[in-house]
Amino acid sequence: MFFPVCIDIENKKCLVVGGGKIAYKKIKTLSRYNPDITVIAEEIKEEKIKEIENINIIEKRFSGENLKEYMLVVAATDNKELNEKIAEFCINNNILVNNITSKENMNARFGAILENEDYQILVSSHGKNCKNSKNLRDKIKNIIK
Missing domain, CATH: 3.30.160 (Double Stranded RNA Binding Domain)
Structure with a gap:
């Protein structure tokens, strides 16, 4: 069961793994609150992502590097198994994670x-x-x- 809470993410490190339409929506929502966003995706399929100001885009295959440095991670790839691995790691390491391919395997939801x-x-x-x-x-x- 999820406890509703508001958190301050301004200037906090947030990671979005994925470069599609859902990743774009998550990045747009996050960017309204001025976090330090990094996007890692093998390919940025949603070109509007590149138009968002003040984000760091790394076009490469995600390999799990440095997840512990992020306050919030969004697993937004089209690879359910990868999203599950990201979510499990984050949950086990007390990192907030939103997993777009699961309704259960996450500890943070967007509304x-x-x-x-x-x-x-x-x-x-x-x-x-x-x-x-x-x-x-x-x-x-x-x-x-």
């Missing part, structure tokens, strides 16, 4: 975020259906305009 000057609200569907989270977030947005 639908709503922010304005007065509120920061996160809606989570326990990893079951992110569309439901986004729909509820949008309903809340209409209420607190």
